[in-house]
Amino acid sequence: MALGDEQIYEELKSVLFTDNAISSEAAALAMGLVMLGSGSESAAHDMFTYAQETQHETIIRGLAIGIALISYGKEETAEDIIGKLLGHQDSILRYGGCFTLALAYCGTSNNSAIQRLLHIAVSDSSDNVRRAAVLSLGFVLLRDYSTVPTIVELLSQSHNPHVRYGTTMALGISCAGRGLQAALDVLDPLLKDPVDFVRQGATIANIFA
Structure with a gap:
């Protein structure tokens, strides 16, 4: 490797x-x-x-x-x-x-990268792409993890379950091991999400965070 x-x-x-x-x-x-x-x-x-x-x-x-x-x-x-x-x-x-x-742009908090990912998250025609875009925010913001809950909070309320799943993974990746209360607050409602794979993502992220 x-x-x-x-x-x-x-x-x-x-x-x-x-x-x-x-x-x-x-x-x-x-x-x-x-x-x-x-x-x-x-x-x-x-x-x-x-x-x-x-x-x-x-x-x-x-x-x-x-x-x-x-x-x-x-x-x-x-x-x-x-x-x-x-x-x-x-x-x-x-x-x-x-x-x-x-x-x-992993760990750089590059503003252009963040804005592009947010745009894709709400505009792409593919659920898989939208999920990947939201999840990817977690990588870009690895070193600025405290901002992630604020950035993904609205996305966590999306009508699209793939976007909601992406928010769980973005939080799980960026806030792993941090015990950040703001991240746990965003994840808490998703633990009761009506869609099974969103609940699964929230459970995994909750363990990591």
Whole structure:
């Protein structure tokens, strides 16, 4: 992990190109882990290109998350691939774009990243993308965790259960181990949510927080 070893990367890429739904997805994730934080433009390009060629949703998802891992900590350097992912018609790639934005600006509290994620959270046509956008706020605000409850409070009251689930995970990620009362106050009503997976998310986040 994070060695940036080209030989290992190429071996994994050969597995990816077999286009097997299971092994190729694993290879895509492994490629991201090997190139973690490298910001490799060639690797991101290879993976983005193949994600547009394969018909397997699992492989596309693996590649999208793999690209996010490559972009970890790269901030503005990752903007090109972030733009391509977030602007794509495929919702799985937009989903990956949220995580790429989250990891590129992880812990930075970057205002532009926060605003973009909030916009996606209320406007995207895909529930999966909206959930990922809200969840991703937790990564961007890791070091400014005390602001997260205020930022996600309105989202926690959304009519969309996927958005509400995203708020539980954003709080669980950013406020883990903090015992922050404001976070627990937002999570408390979600523990009684009418939707089962929202209650599940709130329970997990409540344990972490």
